Amino acid sequence: MFESEDGPLAYRDVGPVDRVLRAVPQARLVRVDGAAHYPNMEQPAAFNRVVEEFLASR
Secondary structure (H helix, E strand, O other), rough: EEOOOOHHHHOOOOHHHHHHHHHOOOOOOOOEEEOOOHHHHHHHHHHHHHHHHHHOOO
């Protein structure tokens, strides 16, 4: 799951996010600063780094 500095975790209860993180094996939350709704387009280098690290760990 990706999160941004202006995303839902900045404004609401993190309960739903916690439930997803517990339910999905090997899930993790990644915060991408400087991205609002589309981290892959707003911060492509950071997004790609996280995805590449995830894929390499499989």
